[in-house]
Amino acid sequence: MSPARLAPFPFSRPRRLRRAGWIRDLVRETRLRPEDLIWPIFVMDGVDAEEPIPSMPGVSRLTVDRCVEAARRAADLGIPCIALFPYTDASVKTPGAEEAWNPDNLVNTATRAIKRAVPGIGVLLDVALDPYNSDGHDGIVRDGVVVNDESLMALEKQALAQVEAGCDILGPSDMMDGRIGIIRRALEEHDYQDALIMSYAAKYASAFYGPFRDAVGASGALKGDKKTYQMDFGNTDEALREVALDLEEGADMVMVKPGMPYLDVCRRVKTEFQVPTFAYQVSGEYAMLAGAIGNDWLDGDKVILESLGAFRRAGCDGILTYFAPQAAELMEAAI
Numbered sequence: 001m002s003p004a005r006l007a008p009f010p011f012s013r014p015r016r017l018r019r020a021g022w023i024r025d026l027v028r029e030t031r032l033r034p035e036d037l038i039w040p041i042f043v044m045d046g047v048d049a050e051e052p053i054p055s056m057p058g059v060s061r062l063t064v065d066r067c068v069e070a071a072r073r074a075a076d077l078g079i080p081c082i083a084l085f086p087y088t089d090a091s092v093k094t095p096g097a098e099e100a101w102n103p104d105n106l107v108n109t110a111t112r113a114i115k116r117a118v119p120g121i122g123v124l125l126d127v128a129l130d131p132y133n134s135d136g137h138d139g140i141v142r143d144g145v146v147v148n149d150e151s152l153m154a155l156e157k158q159a160l161a162q163v164e165a166g167c168d169i170l171g172p173s174d175m176m177d178g179r180i181g182i183i184r185r186a187l188e189e190h191d192y193q194d195a196l197i198m199s200y201a202a203k204y205a206s207a208f209y210g211p212f213r214d215a216v217g218a219s220g221a222l223k224g225d226k227k228t229y230q231m232d233f234g235n236t237d238e239a240l241r242e243v244a245l246d247l248e249e250g251a252d253m254v255m256v257k258p259g260m261p262y263l264d265v266c267r268r269v270k271t272e273f274q275v276p277t278f279a280y281q282v283s284g285e286y287a288m289l290a291g292a293i294g295n296d297w298l299d300g301d302k303v304i305l306e307s308l309g310a311f312r313r314a315g316c317d318g319i320l321t322y323f324a325p326q327a328a329e330l331m332e333a334a335i
């Protein structure tokens with residue numbers, strides 16, 4: 001019904017629907033549940049240890065055994081899926097990023113350990129070369145250029161090693177052209193029909209990824225920026241084209257990234273395609289909120305749930321967020 005057909009004041013009084021908690025609950029249009037969240041976790045080498053990430057207060061890199069504990073905690077909280085990102089030492093980075101398809105690299109090892117110990121939780125892995133590439137880029141660099149088609153061959157090998165390790169959802173985050181089609185074909189050829197692909201379809205070249213690059217140890221390696229493959233923040237029609245291509249190539253779900261500054265893109269994608277649509281509340285968004293919460297400038301419990309609820313209102317089915325366990329605990333406490 002259009003607002004024009006509402007009775008005029010005083011017969012319409014919108015505040016009637018806001019008078020008390022029970023009526024607000026009854027007419028709420030969107031809801032946030034722990035089941036809407038994916039928790040990104042940083043994996044590092046070692047045993048029974050963790051290392052705080054200075055630009056992400058409250059987030060630490062975890063050794064594989066601690067990742068297994070985190071997966072248990074997620075499952076207990078009703079969080080259906082975790083995403084794993086490796087902190088890779090400079091010594092394993094090469095121009096060809098070969099570590100990306102090492103069956104025993106950190107994320108593959110962690111995936112096997114988690115699927116063994118907590119089989120009911122979903123594991124999502126990034127398909128992109130940046131943690132393994134001495135150039136810090138998501139693709140292979142030749143003469144200063146991130147070359148598309150050669151990168152696809154590397155991404156295909158990486159994706160196959162990841163599903164082989166037991167990964168449930170591949171998250172190609174590299175923004176090379178044609179990557180979804182190449183990966184989907186490879187999965188079919190190797191009998192991995194059930195492997196899900198959540199493509200980072202509309203991924204913008206963003207300053208909000210800064211703390212993540214510290215977390216995975218890529219900041220030092222990266223020369224220049226990622227503007228020749230990640231999107232220009234001035235565009236949204238282009239986001240729809242990227243989503244359309246990824247769906248045509250075989251993506252099951254799509255993602256918009258970053259999140260909160262891009263809610264208009266989330267809404268357009270959901271309205272246009274009606275496919276499972278996710279957003280990534282990225283490291284810089286986390287850092288902004290965690291920094292302000294830590295200084296008591298914002299009320300943490302409230303702002304975490306409001307920021308995540310906004311994604312649901314914008315049409316997102318789910319959100320990748322470093323606040324996942326905290327948010328799930330807050331939701332549990334509210335029941």
Ligand SMILES: NCc1[nH]cc(CCC(=O)O)c1CC(=O)O
Pocket residue numbers: 126128130138173174208209210211212213226281282283284
């Ligand atoms: N391809 C790597 C990747 N996968 C997820 C993020 C960012 C996540 C975050 O900032 O939380 C990035 C960084 C980048 O593209 O430079």
